[in-house]
Amino acid sequence: MSTASTMNPAASPSPDLGVLERPPQVLNNRGPLWVTDAVCSIVEGKTPLWWYAAITFTGTFAAIGGACILYMIVTGVGVWGSNNPCFWAWDITNFIFWVSMAHAGSLISALLFLTRQKWSLSISRAAEAMTVFAIICAGVYPAIHIGRVWMVWWLFPIPNSYGMWPNFSSPLLWDVFAVTSYLTVSSLFWFAGMIPDLAVLRDRATTKVRKFAYGIVSLGWLGTARQWRHYEMMYVLLAGLTSVLVVTVTTIVASDCATSVVPGWHATIFPFYFMVGAVYSGSAAILTLLLPLRLIYPQLRDLITPSQLDKVCKLLLMMGSCVAYVYVIELFNAWYSANPFERGAFWERFTGSSAWYAITCLSINLTIPQLFWFKAVRRCLPLVFILAILCNVGMWFERFMIVTSTLTHGFLPSSWKDFHPTIVDILTATGTLGIFFTLFLLFIRFVPIMSMNELKAVLPGTQQGNSAGEGH
Amino acid sequence: MNSRQSFRALNRATQQGRATKMSHHLPIAGSKDEPLYAIGARFDKPEALVRAVEHLRSEGITAYECFTPYPVHGLAESMRLPKSILSFLVLGGGASAILIALLMEIIPSTLIYPLVVDGKPLNLLALPQYIPIVVALTLMIGAITAVFGMILLGGMPRLNNPMFAWDLFAKEASRGFFLAVEARDKKFSNFGLTELLHELGAGDITAIHQEALEPPQGN
Numbered sequence: 001m002s003t004a005s006t007m008n009p010a011a012s013p014s015p016d017l018g019v020l021e022r023p024p025q026v027l028n029n030r031g032p033l034w035v036t037d038a039v040c041s042i043v044e045g046k047t048p049l050w051w052y053a054a055i056t057f058t059g060t061f062a063a064i065g066g067a068c069i070l071y072m073i074v075t076g077v078g079v080w081g082s083n084n085p086c087f088w089a090w091d092i093t094n095f096i097f098w099v100s101m102a103h104a105g106s107l108i109s110a111l112l113f114l115t116r117q118k119w120s121l122s123i124s125r126a127a128e129a130m131t132v133f134a135i136i137c138a139g140v141y142p143a144i145h146i147g148r149v150w151m152v153w154w155l156f157p158i159p160n161s162y163g164m165w166p167n168f169s170s171p172l173l174w175d176v177f178a179v180t181s182y183l184t185v186s187s188l189f190w191f192a193g194m195i196p197d198l199a200v201l202r203d204r205a206t207t208k209v210r211k212f213a214y215g216i217v218s219l220g221w222l223g224t225a226r227q228w229r230h231y232e233m234m235y236v237l238l239a240g241l242t243s244v245l246v247v248t249v250t251t252i253v254a255s256d257c258a259t260s261v262v263p264g265w266h267a268t269i270f271p272f273y274f275m276v277g278a279v280y281s282g283s284a285a286i287l288t289l290l291l292p293l294r295l296i297y298p299q300l301r302d303l304i305t306p307s308q309l310d311k312v313c314k315l316l317l318m319m320g321s322c323v324a325y326v327y328v329i330e331l332f333n334a335w336y337s338a339n340p341f342e343r344g345a346f347w348e349r350f351t352g353s354s355a356w357y358a359i360t361c362l363s364i365n366l367t368i369p370q371l372f373w374f375k376a377v378r379r380c381l382p383l384v385f386i387l388a389i390l391c392n393v394g395m396w397f398e399r400f401m402i403v404t405s406t407l408t409h410g411f412l413p414s415s416w417k418d419f420h421p422t423i424v425d426i427l428t429a430t431g432t433l434g435i436f437f438t439l440f441l442l443f444i445r446f447v448p449i450m451s452m453n454e455l456k457a458v459l460p461g462t463q464q465g466n467s468a469g470e471g472h
Numbered sequence: 473m474n475s476r477q478s479f480r481a482l483n484r485a486t487q488q489g490r491a492t493k494m495s496h497h498l499p500i501a502g503s504k505d506e507p508l509y510a511i512g513a514r515f516d517k518p519e520a521l522v523r524a525v526e527h528l529r530s531e532g533i534t535a536y537e538c539f540t541p542y543p544v545h546g547l548a549e550s551m552r553l554p555k556s557i558l559s560f561l562v563l564g565g566g567a568s569a570i571l572i573a574l575l576m577e578i579i580p581s582t583l584i585y586p587l588v589v590d591g592k593p594l595n596l597l598a599l600p601q602y603i604p605i606v607v608a609l610t611l612m613i614g615a616i617t618a619v620f621g622m623i624l625l626g627g628m629p630r631l632n633n634p635m636f637a638w639d640l641f642a643k644e645a646s647r648g649f650f651l652a653v654e655a656r657d658k659k660f661s662n663f664g665l666t667e668l669l670h671e672l673g674a675g676d677i678t679a680i681h682q683e684a685l686e687p688p689q690g691n
Contacts, residue, residue: 173605216631230556
């Protein structure tokens with residue numbers, strides 16, 4: 001087992017020799033004070049030059065994306081490449097891409113918390129931040145893809161100006177509720193987890209502005225035993241609710257496609273397909289975000305340990321293998337169904353005009369994650385970074401393949417028409433990337449990027465009776 | 473803490489000469505002329521804090537509070553804190569959300585604006601199609617209840633606290649394990665509280681007075 005090599009020799013000898021010891025949560029026997037200093041120093045130090053450069057770069061893309069959205073709103077959806085029959089194209093592709101990426105963040109923080117996987121503690125805050133920002137990017141699209149954005153209130157469960165109510169049996173309306181509740185719950189989960197750490201920043205603040213700002217957002221947290229009592233209960237409850245919500249939201253988003261009768265979409269495997277794809281792309285995204293962070297802030301190397309990154313790689317491998325399984329099953333089912341339309345849809349997908357991106361998607365997603373079987377690959381962090389980016393590129397192509405190749409090749413060959421993105425499409429997509437990274441840069445700079453209170457609570461010697469470091 | 477109650481308790485303590493006497497030989501935080509709020513102490517280790525709590529309880533002191541940088545296991549038990557009622561609040565919030573979501577979907581779909589597609593039913597027979605929104609809303613209302621419940625049950629949001637008069641606490645709350653025995657406690661200073669805290673290994677024992685509302689003249 002790979003964890004054996006990172007065993008802490010200082011940890012207590014296990015009574016059962018057959019059980020491997022847990023790898024240390026924080027390397028080099030760092031204490032709680034060091035953890036506080038290491039995490040807070042990122043926020044408290046002088047703003048580094050690279051940060052200004054990076055946020056100017058990402059902010060520019062975000063601004064261009066915003067300009068494109070404005071242009072689309074004042075002109076109409078004709079500025080996009082969407083056509084008849086491909087009414088859903090770039091916008092839904094990006095919506096699914098972002099909302100899927102969000103899922104892994106929730107799973108890493110909530111599900112791994114519930115299953116007491118303590119290794120995820122130091123990456124859970126960043127994962128939750130990734131979730132919130134990815135949902136914000138995803139949320140851009142449903143709001144604008146309706147074309148007449150001033151009629152967005154027609155999506156709400158109220159009668160519109162014609163006295164019509166929304167159709168509650170439509171998965172598109174379910175989407176509205178799913179995304180709204182997902183954004184609300186993951187933001188609350190993220191913020192509530194941060195309250196004690198924001199109070200630490202308040203206590204350490206040296207300027208009046210910081211003390212005031214962190215004083216307001218930490219809500220007067222003091223860390224009394226009563227507050228911790230309710231806080232711990234809340235955290236368990238939120239983790240439970242979030243875990244269920246992740247599965248619900250993916251299922252609902254998958255239902256957008258699966259409940260239609262379009263060949264290539266009408267499959268019961270879709271919720272599972274979207275779920276595993278989501279965790280796969282999200283694990284890749286969290287690696288893409290954490291590895292540069294670890295490079296820029298050397299103090300984080302003791303907190304985000306190679307052993308933890310190794311586990312994220314294994315998660316990616318497992319989910320990547322599930323994705324591969326779904327690809328195979330999907331093709332098998334298309335053949336086994338003996339349905340000419342179903343068979344035709346998949347035949348067209350890999351031989352027709354959509355072949356280039358369908359084959360790109362499959363060749364990336366079937367091969368890249370399988371490289372993580374090798375420990376040498378998992379331990380070579382620059383390589384992991386590149387492979388993780390490739391995985392996300394592959395996943396973007398998968399979303400694009402699912403949405404457009406299906407719509408452009410419907411029942412009637414006479415109505416087939418290819419989709420070509422316009423420059424507005426492309427700049428809006430890069431704009432959401434800009435929004436995502438801008439928000440992440442602000443996150444690094446202004447709030448603690450790790451859950452200090454959770455980390456401190458599991459360090460050796462911080463609890464009664466765990467001075468030997470066996471956790472609790 | 474109810475501020476009026478605590479003020480009465482403080483007055484009583486001051487009249488009996490307990491509170492002021494107590495703070496004579498201790499470092500003072502806050503304004504000396506204001507009523508005494510609590511005796512604060514700092515412990516190096518969580519074990520020491522838990523032991524101190526056990527001792528205070530055996531002496532019959534009940535109005536005290538512990539401040540820790542992370543949840544210390546066993547502390548709530550030694551303080552005899554009851555289980556958090558938050559789970560029941562969330563259950564209530566979630567259950568009402570189920571009802572609200574079902575009514576919100578079924579009333580418009582069957583009574584106000586029935587949208588019949590392919591002759592499919594819209595009443596309770598069509599329950600499965602209402603479930604996704606019910607689940608999403610239940611989880612959302614449950615989470616909102618959990619977070620706001622935690623904030624309100626924890627006595628937040630609160631802009632200031634008498635404890636902040638103690639500079640050491642305001643600066644070091646993220647590092648140390650603090651205890652504050654409030655002056656409103658009936659048994660406050662009936663015995664050598666300071667000595668007891670010393671014996672229990674506490675450091676930085678300080679009399680925390682409330683801060684003056686108006687800044688002193690002439691400064």
